[in-house]
Amino acid sequence: MPIDPLPDWVLQQRRRVGDRIRDLREERELSQERLAELTGLSRHTVYRIELAQYGTSIDHLALIARALRIEIGALFS
Numbered sequence: 001m002p003i004d005p006l007p008d009w010v011l012q013q014r015r016r017v018g019d020r021i022r023d024l025r026e027e028r029e030l031s032q033e034r035l036a037e038l039t040g041l042s043r044h045t046v047y048r049i050e051l052a053q054y055g056t057s058i059d060h061l062a063l064i065a066r067a068l069r070i071e072i073g074a075l076f077s
Contacts, residue, residue, distance in 0.1 A: 006055075011052065014052040014055060015052040016076075017049075017052075017056075017061070017075055017076065018049055018050045018051060018052040019050075020074075020075050020076070020077075021046075021049060021050055021064055021068075021075060022050040024068045024070065024074075024075075025050075025068065028068060028069075030068075032046045032047055032050070035064070035067055035068075038067035039060070039063040039064055039066075039067045040063065041060060041063065041064075045060070046064075049064070058072075061075055
């Protein structure tokens with residue numbers, strides 16, 4: 001069972017990934033809406049992932065990485 005509330009270090013990692021996704025999206029001059037279209041996710045989901053409001057799944061991260069044309073590991077570096 002996950003700890004509630006989550007430890008701060010987990011939330012920090014979530015923020016790092018969200019920031020990385022936003023930075024890569026902006027480098028590619030994609031809107032959140034366009035990234036959502038490319039992934040099949042809703043724009044609201046992309047928004048929540050970028051702001052670290054949502055503990056996303058590996059499946060969503062794989063879709064985002066593919067849409068950004070990067071390896072999934074690049075979201076964590």
